[in-house]
Amino acid sequence: MSRRPNATRRIGDGGSIPFVGTLHSRAQTSPLLSIGIFVVGALLVVGYLYHGSGSRSGDINSLSRLEGGVSCTLEVQKIIPILKKTYGDSMKKILHVGPETCSVVSQLLKQEDTEAWGIEPYELDDADASCKSLVRKGIVRVADIKFPLPYRPKTFSLVIVSDALDYLSPKYLNKTVPQLARVASDGLVILSGYPGQQRAKVSELSKWGRPAKLRSSTWWIRFFIQTSLEENESAVKKFEQAVSKNPYKSACQAFHLKPLH
Known part of the structure; x- marks a missing residue:
């Protein structure tokens, strides 16, 4: 089953995304580290959403195979x-x-x-x-x-x-x-x-x-x-x-x- 709805919830919560809290707390003391953390966090989120979207597509494909149903x-x-x-x-x-x-x-x-x-x-x-x-x-x-x-x-x-x-x-x-x-x-x-x-x-x-x-x-x-x-x-x-x-x-x-x- 797709987990995309959960991904959306985690994005909204902000603190649930890995390293986002760290990004805000250390932005002033370590700009390069913050940028690196931001990039990594963004890649993780994009990857998570892509995975969820792929699962959803798989579910749709499975349903399409069942459209004929069983007689x-x-x-x-x-x-x-x-x-x-x-x-x-x-x-x-x-x-x-x-x-x-x-x-x-x-x-x-x-x-x-x-x-x-x-x-x-x-x-x-x-x-x-x-x-x-x-x-x-x-x-x-x-x-x-x-x-x-x-x-x-x-x-x-x-x-x-x-x-x-x-x-x-x-x-x-x-x-x-x-x-x-x-x-x-x-x-x-x-x-x-x-x-x-x-x-x-x-x-x-x-x-x-x-x-x-x-x-x-x-x-x-x-x-x-x-x-x-x-x-x-x-x-x-x-x-x-x-x-x-x-x-x-x-x-x-x-x-x-x-x-x-």
Whole structure:
């Protein structure tokens, strides 16, 4: 972090800068020494300020690298081959829930023998023609996931959720996550950001009504236990094995849960 504000304070205090007090007290008795001390003090201050400015510039550069943020929905598209190795035949009938679901559904529909549907948690104000077509066909729905999903139990073999749950309070998570597990026959995959990450779309705040709450894996595990959801250990092992054979570096947390029957 930049220490420039502290440098400014020290300049104002005067006596906090090295040798300034000595400069005033001995100016009359030793002019050459005073000039030398002044030059040294000035160089120290300039160097200090330059260092602080450099740190601030570094911080800005770091922030600029984060401007794109992290999108777990984009992550879903990247790990489709890994999910196929993990879930096999369970990838035949999939429901994706999350922002930008049209892009995920379009990608899944390109896979052989795969049916896919999507739920967009907020209004599609700037949807492209392809997304509007998916909505028109009923493949993608716009629905508030805080309310019961319009599907029967076990409608889908696999349900994948990305980004959407990070915007829900525990009050709604207690209802929504079991609903997601209810409509899955083989498993539920949740992708969530790591604490401290910047979300990919700051504009989503106006649509969700609250900023994203990025929770730790410990928090999620405790939540799953409280809501009677069990980890799908078999899927976790297969997923880890598939990841180890793939040059994939996770940007999101992935949780594999058993369906709720």
